Amino acid sequence: MNISEIARRANVSTATVSRTINQSGAVKSDTARKVWRAIDELKYYPNSHARTLVSGRSRLLGLIVSDITNPFFPELVRSFELLAVHQQYDLLLTSTDYQTARMTVCLRRMLERKVDGVAIMTSEMDVGLIKELSRRGVPLVFMDVGQVGPRMSHVSIDYGGGIRQAVDHVVALGHKRVAFISGPLDLHSARTRRQAFLEGMRAHRLKPDRRFVREGMHTAEGGQQAMAALLRLSPRPTAVVASNDWTAIGALHAIDAAGLRVPEDISLVGFDDIPLVSYTNPALTSVRMSAADVGATAFNALFSLIGGDRLEGDTYQVATRLVVRESTAKPHR
Incomplete structure (x- = not known):
């Protein structure tokens, strides 16, 4: 199975099929639907490695959290991943366990996989490695730490x-x-x-x-x-x-x-x-x-940097508010 068969089924050129799969050029929405319908009917699964070579993009995003066992983070991951999948990105997820050395290992793995961008949802920071990522032009989004700059945005929690x-x-x-x-x-x-x-x-x-x-x-x-x-x-x-x-x-x-x-x-x-x-x-x-808000904000900030909408990063605010339940009352006299 190759894209020539997809092109014949969709009655389009192989170049159109390639642009549709790799999202590397303008394709009319009706034409794109025909291509994806043909792909589905023929049970075709694009070779992700080949797509990376053609497009220059891995369609892979890195997401680093502090502690995946903390119930806050799975909700953040779910929100981030839903948006990533919608934009046809895969996710490389790792947890630092609040250790700076582990974050360094995680980031290096992501560089080896040639991720298109990284969201660092932790407070652990290796300044030298961040500078290396910035020098390579890898889009970055931080939570809590990090500076706004070219290809670098910041999610600020109140x-x-x-x-x-x-x-x-x-x-x-x-x-x-x-x-x-x-x-x-x-x-x-x-x-x-x-x-x-x-x-x-x-x-x-x-x-x-x-x-x-x-x-x-x-x-x-x-x-x-x-x-x-x-x-x-x-x-x-x-x-x-x-x-x-x-x-x-x-x-x-x-x-x-x-x-x-x-x-x-x-x-x-x-x-x-x-x-x-x-x-x-x-x-x-x-x-x-809201972990869901943090995850969505982080993805949107990263996607904006990757998509080339803007070179310079920005700060994105996430609000907090008190929810009063049963664990607080007037002091016992």
């Missing part, structure tokens, strides 16, 4: 606004002893959220107690350990804001293990608003950062 909403909420309920469990502080996003918490407390003229600010790992285990340490303090906090939902779920487990109740004894707020937190007991108040 972490600060989301954390401040969480602080405003618990303080409005009457809490003054408010604790914070951060992510690993070698991550830019974790430092941003921690700083927003401290500034939010000061905005209410509440001096943050250093003992109440604990470093976690953006995992349930890290949240459980940090919460256990907070519970050993006297007096203990009456409200806790966690840097992500997975941390908050671990904190919820530690509070329950100590024989205490949420929100009767301690109010608890997460961040990300993953679907799971609607089903915890109690349902978790959380700052919503």
Whole structure:
């Protein structure tokens, strides 16, 4: 089976078939439909390697996330992939496990596969490798980190606004002893959220107690350990804001293990608003950062750079908002 048979079935030239398959030139929509109908009828599967040689493009996009086991990221991946498939791109997906060295390995693999662009949805960064990618002209989209420049765009999450909403909420309920469990502080996003918490407390003229600010790992285990340490303090906090939902779920487990109740004894707020937190007991108040919106925004930003619509990159904003559920209440008197 070759494109000559497709051309005969569709009653077009082989050049038209090639342009349709490789999307390398203008083809009328009616003609393209005839070609794709013939391809479907003849059960023809284009040779992706040959297409790459002809078009100079791999039709392959790289997507790097921090932790594929965190429920936030599968939703992001699904959103990104749906749009990629719609535009006839395949996806090369990898997870860094929050390790900069692993991100370096992932990026090098993608260079070897000659990806048409990479979306880096992590806070881990190898500056030298990013410069190499930029020098090669590989379109890049970052989340949290990275600079806007030629073929480089940035998806900016309003972490600060989301954390401040969480602080405003618990303080409005009457809490003054408010604790914070951060992510690993070698991550830019974790430092941003921690700083927003401290500034939010000061905005209410509440001096943050250093003992109440604990470093976690953006995992349930890290949240459980940090919460256990907070519970050993006297007096203990009456409200806790966690840097992500997975941390908050671990904190919820530690509070329950100590024989205490949420929100009767301690109010608890997460961040990300993953679907799971609607089903915890109690349902978790959380700052919503739509993973689907992040994934779609990242793809559209990358596609714009690849398609040549613009050479210079841009910053794309993703908003956050607090979703109040059952895990926060006025402090117990």
